Amino acid sequence: MPTNSGNHKQNAVNVREMIEEKRSSRSISNITEKLIPTILFIIASISILTTIGIIYTLLSEAIEFFKIVPIWEFFTGTVLKPLSQNPEFGVLPLINGTIISSLIAMLVAGPIGIMSAVYLSEYASDKVRRILKPLLEVLAGIPTIVYGFFAFTFVTPIIRSIFPEVGATNILSPGIVMGIMIIPMIASLSEDAMTSVPNAMREGSLAMGATKLETTFKVVIPAAFSGIIASFVLGISRAIGETMIVTIASGSSKNFTFDITQSMQTMTAYIVEVSGGEAAAGTTIYYSLYAVALTLFVFTLIMNLLARYVSRKFREEY
Amino acid sequence: MMSPSSVKSKRTVKINPEAVASKEPESEGKVVYDTKELNLWYTDTHALKDVNLSFREKEVTAIIGPSGCGKSTYIKTLNRMVELVPGVRTTGEITYKGKNILERSFKVEDLRTKVGMVFQKPNPFPKSIYENIVYGPKIHGIRNKKVLDEIVERSLRGAYIWDEVKDRLNENAYGLSGGQQQRLCIARCLAIEPEVILMDEPTSALDPKSTLRIEELVQELKKEYSIIIVTHNMQQAARISDKTAFFLNGEVIEFDETNTIFTNPADSRTEDYISGRFG
Numbered sequence: 159m160p161t162n163s164g165n166h167k168q169n170a171v172n173v174r175e176m177i178e179e180k181r182s183s184r185s186i187s188n189i190t191e192k193l194i195p196t197i198l199f200i201i202a203s204i205s206i207l208t209t210i211g212i213i214y215t216l217l218s219e220a221i222e223f224f225k226i227v228p229i230w231e232f233f234t235g236t237v238l239k240p241l242s243q244n245p246e247f248g249v250l251p252l253i254n255g256t257i258i259s260s261l262i263a264m265l266v267a268g269p270i271g272i273m274s275a276v277y278l279s280e281y282a283s284d285k286v287r288r289i290l291k292p293l294l295e296v297l298a299g300i301p302t303i304v305y306g307f308f309a310f311t312f313v314t315p316i317i318r319s320i321f322p323e324v325g326a327t328n329i330l331s332p333g334i335v336m337g338i339m340i341i342p343m344i345a346s347l348s349e350d351a352m353t354s355v356p357n358a359m360r361e362g363s364l365a366m367g368a369t370k371l372e373t374t375f376k377v378v379i380p381a382a383f384s385g386i387i388a389s390f391v392l393g394i395s396r397a398i399g400e401t402m403i404v405t406i407a408s409g410s411s412k413n414f415t416f417d418i419t420q421s422m423q424t425m426t427a428y429i430v431e432v433s434g435g436e437a438a439a440g441t442t443i444y445y446s447l448y449a450v451a452l453t454l455f456v457f458t459l460i461m462n463l464l465a466r467y468v469s470r471k472f473r474e475e476y
Numbered sequence: 477m478m479s480p481s482s483v484k485s486k487r488t489v490k491i492n493p494e495a496v497a498s499k500e501p502e503s504e505g506k507v508v509y510d511t512k513e514l515n516l517w518y519t520d521t522h523a524l525k526d527v528n529l530s531f532r533e534k535e536v537t538a539i540i541g542p543s544g545c546g547k548s549t550y551i552k553t554l555n556r557m558v559e560l561v562p563g564v565r566t567t568g569e570i571t572y573k574g575k576n577i578l579e580r581s582f583k584v585e586d587l588r589t590k591v592g593m594v595f596q597k598p599n600p601f602p603k604s605i606y607e608n609i610v611y612g613p614k615i616h617g618i619r620n621k622k623v624l625d626e627i628v629e630r631s632l633r634g635a636y637i638w639d640e641v642k643d644r645l646n647e648n649a650y651g652l653s654g655g656q657q658q659r660l661c662i663a664r665c666l667a668i669e670p671e672v673i674l675m676d677e678p679t680s681a682l683d684p685k686s687t688l689r690i691e692e693l694v695q696e697l698k699k700e701y702s703i704i705i706v707t708h709n710m711q712q713a714a715r716i717s718d719k720t721a722f723f724l725n726g727e728v729i730e731f732d733e734t735n736t737i738f739t740n741p742a743d744s745r746t747e748d749y750i751s752g753r754f755g
Contacts, residue, residue, distance in 0.1 A: 283562075357560075358599035362661070365557060366612040366668060367589035376611070381602050 216452045223247075223445035232449060238412040238423075240432065240443045247446050249453055251414040255422035256457070259333045259404055260397035262418065266337025267393055271344025272386065278345065279352035280374045291346070298342040306406035309335035314407060327409030327421040335407070336400050340393040347392065351385025352378050384469040391465035395458050401426035425454045505533030508672055508702050509554060513568035516549060516726075518561060523549050525726045527568070531672075531719075536694060536703045538713035538734065541723030542754065547706045548596075550723065551674050554704065555591045556584045589616060592665035596677045598657035600649035600664070605632075605641050608649050608660060612668040627667050635663035636693055655686025662693065673697065675705040679712065691716050710750055714738050722746045 224232065227247045235248015274294065278287055314331040318324050355378050363373040379386065401424075409421035410431050423431070428450055437444040509531040516524035524546045531537050539547045552558040554570065556577065569576045577587050600608050609628045610618075618624060628645065632638040637659040641652070649660055658678060665673060675694075679687040694703055694716050707713050713720050714734060721731040722743075730737060730746045741747045748754055 356599070358595060358597060359601060361557060361560065361593075361595060362599040362601065362664075363611070364560070365555060365588055365593040365595075366615060366664070367585045367587075368612075368615045369585055372615055376615070377601055 213455075216448055216455060219445055219448035220452045223442065223449040226442050226445065227449075236414040238414075238428075240446060245442060247442070247449075248414075249425075249450060251412045252423055252425045252428050252450060253453070254414055254416075255329060255404075255408070256398055256424040256426070256454075258416070258418060258422060259329050259336060259400075259408070259424055260394055262330060262333025263336035263340055263397040263400075264390070264394055266334050267340035267344050267397075268390060270337075271341045271389070271393070272348055274341065274345035275348035275352055275386075276374055276379075278349045280370065280378065291349070294342045294345055296342075297339070298346075300339070302339065302400065302402040303406070305335050305339050306332070306403040309403055309407035321419065324419040325409075325421055327407060327411070328419050329404075329408050329422040330418045332403045332407040333418070336397050336403050339400070339403070340396055343396065344389045344393045347389035348382070348386045351382035351389070354385075355381045383472045387472060388465055388469045391461055391468065395461045395465075398454070398457055398461065399426065400424075401430055405430045425450050425457075429454075505535060505702075507531070508533055508573060509704075510571045511568070512570075514550075514553065514570060515567045516546075516553060516558070517565045518549075519563040523726050524553070524566075527726075527728050529721055529728060529731055531702060531704055533702050534698060534700070535719060536698045536705065536717045538717035538720045539704065539706045539723060540708070540710055540713045540720060540749075542749065543708070545723040546726040547723045548676055551676050551704060551706045554672075554674055555588050555593055557593065559584075589668060590670055591672045591674060592668065592670035594658070594662055594665055594673065594675045594678045597681045598654060598661050600652075600657050600660050602648065602650060604646045605649050605652070605660060606645040608664050609667045612664060616668060631663040631667040632660075634666045634697075635659045636689065636696075637663060653686070655682050655689060658682060658686065658690060659693065662690075662697075666697075670701065672702045672704065675703065677706050677708060680708065687712075710738075722749060724749070 232247055232249050234250065235246060236250045237246045237248045238251045239246045278291060278294075282290060309331045310327075313335055314324075314326065314328065317328070317331055318326070324330065359377050359381060360373050363377045364370070368376070404424045405427040408423065408427065410423050410427065411421035412423050412428075413420050415422070429447055432443060432447050437447065507530050509529075511527055511529045514524055514527040515522070527546075527550060539551060541547045549558055553566065558564055558566075566578055568578070570578055572587060572591070575582065577584075601611060603611070606628055609631050610624045613624060613627050618627070629638060629642075632641060637656060640656060641660070644651075649657060652660060658681075662673075662678075679690050682690065691712065694705065697703060698718075705713075705717065717734045719732065720734040720737040722729045722737065722741075722745075724745055730741060730743045732742070736742075737746060738750055741750065
């Protein structure tokens with residue numbers, strides 16, 4: 159034993175010396191130690207700076223636009239004729255197109271999404287869920303241009319075969335397809351919200367003689383409501399921002415109408431059309447891009463704020 | 477009552493289910509629950525083995541036993557909540573007022589309307605105190621606001637929590653303390669005026685003071701309800717129950733008057749358990 163402890167002591171001294179030696183040569187690494195948080199901060203700032211940059215660009219160019227077209231005229235005008243001899247820049251047709259297409263999308267995605275979520279979380283066996291959920295999420299991975307083609311070459315002809323008066327380009331078909339695109343998002347997020355409702359609550363309800371359906375609709379869904387609403391609002395944001403489907407399947411008529419069988423243009427599709435055309439920098443039509451983009455930005459911002467407010471307000475604490 | 481399958485008849489000879497019931501003098505209340513030759517499996521685990529028990533009206537029966545002995549499984553079989561676990565199989569029969577509740581054709585919602593349950597952890601709904609109480613009545617079609625108001629007051633008074641919550645009926649139930657939540661759950665159970673109340677370790681998540689209040693409450697409730705209570709606390713069983721069943725490894729070792737079980741148990745294993753030698 160004495161030799162052992164002797165060894166031990168000797169080792170300890172050696173280690174100490176080595177550490178001391180290393181420490182004294184670490185003054186350089188001290189600098190990196192202090193630098194790294196700063197670097198990390200800069201990296202973390204990139205997304206915030208980008209956002210600020212985008213807002214700045216949008217605002218500064220949009221202000222140029224509003225110097226030419228009064229802001230009042232822009233937001234109340236129902237006629238959009240940017241390429242005409244006497245161009246008119248009313249954004250309402252675009253806002254209308256955006257709202258209508260998003261509304262159709264939500265009418266499709268809301269009920270189907272939530273029913274899928276109810277099935278997956280309350281009724282499906284583990285086995286079925288494990289197969290169905292990934293399948294559903296595959297839908298979310300399909301590029302939107304494919305959905306656009308699907309709307310234009312598959313859904314529109316079906317609609318037209320039933321209602322011949324529907325135009326070759328119309329807002330209904332892309333609206334429906336956008337809904338299909340959003341289903342997985344709503345289903346998946348709502349399912350997460352419902353699955354996280356503790357089983358004890360379901361048991362409490364079932365033990366009172368409630369059926370499974372009553373338990374689902376009166377206990378589980380209310381308890382998961384904030385999550386479900388959040389998924390809805392995210393779905394709406396996605397629909398508002400969706401570009402390719404409406405560009406392909408709804409054409410570029412800037413109709414201000416509530417007739418869903420007609421072609422309409424959304425804000426996003428307008429931006430695609432104009433930026434793909436020959437809008438020379440400095441022209442009114444060029445600046446109108448920024449004004450529309452700013453409007454779109456405000457729209458999605460409002461939706462996100464609404465999502466936060468609503469999900470906080472309807473939260474059932476447990 | 478002729479339904480026990482012929483396969484089981486061999487065992488029936490060995491353990492006569494009537495033997496347990498016939499011990500009791502006839503002056504006592506009517507039998508509400510009668511369990512005969514109940515066996516239960518979770519997939520491959522044989523959790524309940526040849527259970528024979530019967531419970532009478534307006535009695536408190538305590539079910540005691542070490543962890544994993546099947547006492548919780550058994551009480552959950554009484555209102556068929558055990559079926560929520562995937563892979564559960566049962567044989568034998570449980571009659572509730574003469575009807576076999578384990579039959580497939582038996583409407584489980586009807587049973588659960590008459591047999592309330594209080595769980596181990598308080599599980600109020602994330603709604604207001606008021607909404608928690610009226611949930612059951614509303615499910616069963618009572619919509620009249622006046623009637624509902626009356627049910628709320630009566631149930632909350634019945635669970636001795638009215639004075640504490642009468643001014644905050646519209647607040648979320650999760651703002652209450654654990655003990656209050658559990659009494660709220662009992663009140664929620666009383667709201668549909670059940671005939672039997674099953675309690676699955678109702679005080680195991682509560683502090684001593686709340687536990688005492690629940691125990692006092694059980695004493696009050698037994699005047700009108702039959703109560704079956706699972707507990708791992710033997711003093712509690714001794715304090716509040718009329719009869720006690722001792723479970724071990726899925727079997728009923730002994731079922732008798734609580735007094736007898738705690739002072740003069742027939743089986744040495746019961747004695748070992750209640751004197752704290754295992755479990």
